Amino acid sequence: MSITTQELEKHSKEIDPEDQTSIEALQDAEPRLESKDGLQSTIAAEPKTSSAPDNEDADPEYIKGLKLAIVIGVVALASFTMLLDTSIVVTAIPRITSDFHSLDDVGWYGSAYLLSNSSLQPLTGKFYRQFSSKWTFLVFLGIFELGSLICGVAQSSKMLIVGRAVAGMGGSGLMNGGLTILAACSPPERRPTLMGFLLGFAQLGILLGPLLGGVLTQYTTWRWCFFINLPIGAVVAGILLLIQVPTRLAGKVPLTATFRSIFHVFDIGGFLLFAPSIIMCLLALEWGGSTYPWDSAKIIGLFCGAAGNFALFLYWEHRKGEGAMIPLAMFKNRIVWTSVVVAFFLGATMLITSYYMAIYFQAVRGRSPTMSGVDVVVGIVTTLICAVGSGILAVGRIGYYLPFAIGGAALNAIGCGLISTWTPTTSTGKWIGYQIIAGIGRGSGMQMGLVAISGALSAAENSIGMALLIFAQQFGGSVWLAVASTIFTNGLNKSLAKYAPEVDPKVVVNAGATGYRSVVPASAVPGVIQAYSQAVNYAFYLAAACGVAYFVFSWGMGWKSVKKPKKVEPAV
Known part of the structure; x- marks a missing residue:
């Protein structure tokens, strides 16, 4: 039904004249308003927070066959590219710091991306609710590609940081958009399988990023770590433009909407x-x-x-x-807020170890960018395998996610603590084994927050819960990576004074993680290596501390079975 002019006048007697066009004032009545000039504008009402699950459309129109496979494939490819961008730069950072003499900016290469990404994350759900999912996805993809182009042509460290921030803005809507498009195109019974494919394929970006980044940095230039996103984005955009994607969200903000309406809706x-x-x-x-x-x-x-x-x-x-933008009422649910806190600390352990492992292998062990990427693959492969396996076991077999969350958190904290003991002479067996322990821990607990929130919230609340979880992980990574950068820089200066007092710390810092060997005397190189090793360990101490916090809060995620009960046929 729609509100007539007479009904609207009746409502206006009960509402302050200044708020007659307010979305909140008329939300319970109907989201369809008739403007004074006779034009109608449709503003979607915000979903009510409830524990009752939402019903699907009576006659939903889904796409099938090859068309569905193509749509899911291209959105998965875009999500893969976004995650590739977060990890491919890891092995390129030492060379970037040498080219730009910008070791102090290491934290910003990750934090700038994650900051803009996490800042926009809560808004992306509202964008997809109010606008066409396909065109919204393409806009975010375009912003991401623009940021990649700026990074690729950067002439200074500051320009690179700006490019990373722009790319983060675009990337904030790609994963949410992929899941939104998936839900619009497929029936409920097929979504878990397709979602598993999308998330699993996207995770390959994290797996291949360090290795691919090392190869590109060593044999071409680190700039191709960003240029590689451009042709992938062009393929995704070209295919999506040719396919009609269903849109099932209620509202659209029309061109006739007032600024005040948009201000309230978003x-x-x-x-x-x-x-x-x-x-x-x-x-x-x-x-x-x-x-x-x-x-x-x-x-x-x-x-x-x-x-x-x-x-x-x-x-x-x-x-x-x-x-x-962030409904505070959701945080009254203990499972929700503990899962968000767990994601906050999990993101910290993942980002800190990823960034500073590359510095360890290149600055301390003298590895090439390619080989440093190979050295960290064992931990990433372990994480990926355990993430997929734990998800299948927790949901499909056992039904309880809490053991995986707690056990994974414990192993993650232990692994990070063991990694912090690395020295310039640590044996191959130890640095591989410690990565495997940490990888098992991260992988086993990585998906448990998603599982917990899905079981604790209704279908209408799930999209908001997922956005909060993604935001917490990204924001946690950006905050603690900045803290780790400060700890690393301060630790390096102190360690240089202890192990290489004859070297000017500014010379070492300005030379970068891979360039210091050519600017300090040969006799001082062992001392500088020891100083780097100690400074990297300080960053790993922080990762271990975040791992302990991750373990503590995991206990609050709730002992709840998410396994669907088997249907019992009635006796005839």
Whole structure:
């Protein structure tokens, strides 16, 4: 049904005239409003938070056969490219720092991407709810490709960081978009299989990234680590443009919608409070102790500004209620908030170990970019195998995810702790074995947050829960990677003073992780290697600490079976 002009006038007597066009005021009545000039605009009502599962459309129209396979294939390819971009740069970073003399910026190469990605993550669900899923996906893909192009042609470290931030903005909507398109194209009974394929294929990006990045860096240039995204994106966009993707979401924001309507629907006020809070917090962590002292006015001001702004954001979201960018009511569910916290610390352990393993193998062990990529593949393969296997066992066989979450968290913390004991002479068996232990832990627990939230929330709430989980993992990685960068830089300066006092620390830092051997005297190289080893271990200490926090919070994810009961046929 739709609201007539007479009914609208009746509502206007009960609502303040200033709020007659407010989405929230008329949401319970109907999301379809008639404007004063006779044009109708349809604004989707925000979903209600409830524990009851949503019903599927009575007569859904799904695509089938080859067309479905092509759609799922191209969105999986885009997700693969996005995850490839997060890991391919790992083995290229040492060479980048040498070319740009920018060792201090190592943390920003990952944090800039993750910061912009996590800042936009909560909004992506609203974009896909209000606009065509295919065109929204293509817009995010275009922004991601633009960021990759900027990185590829970067002439300075700052330009590269800007490119990484732009790519992160685009990447924020690719995984959510892929899952949204998948749900629109396939019936419920086929979605778990297709989702498993999409996530599994996308995870190959993490697996192949370090190895491919090492090969491109050594035999061509590190710039191809970013240029490689351009032809892949062109293929994905070209195929999607030729295929009609069903759109099942209720609302669309029309061209006639007012700015005030858009402001309410997308909770722009919440975003404008949320993003600066995250940026100020990360800047304080990145600059504290390196660029500025921790007790300097700038660092204290950034922390205070972040805290104050975030308090305003929480108040705003409380007032928005169900229409908020991040509905605070969801955090009353213990399984939800503990799963989000677990993802926050899991993302930290994954990113810190990935980035600083590459520095260890190239700076400490003297490996080439290609061989350093080979050296870390064992841990990534273990993670991938255990992620797929634990998901099948937890959901399809055992039904309880908590043992995998707790056991995986424990092994992850132990593995990170063992990795922090690496020295310049650690045996091959040890550095392989320690990676396997950490990989088993990460892989076993990686999907348990998704499983827990899926079982704790209704179908209508699941998309929001997934967005929160993705945000927490990305944001956790960006925050703790910035902290690790500060710890590493400070640790390197202190260790150089201890093991290579005759070397100017600025010379070593400016030369980068792979260039210092050519700028310091040969007699001082062993001391610098020892200093690098100690500084990398400091970063691994932080990863181990995050692993312990991950283990502690895993206990709150709930002892709940997610295995579907078998249907019992009634006796005849």
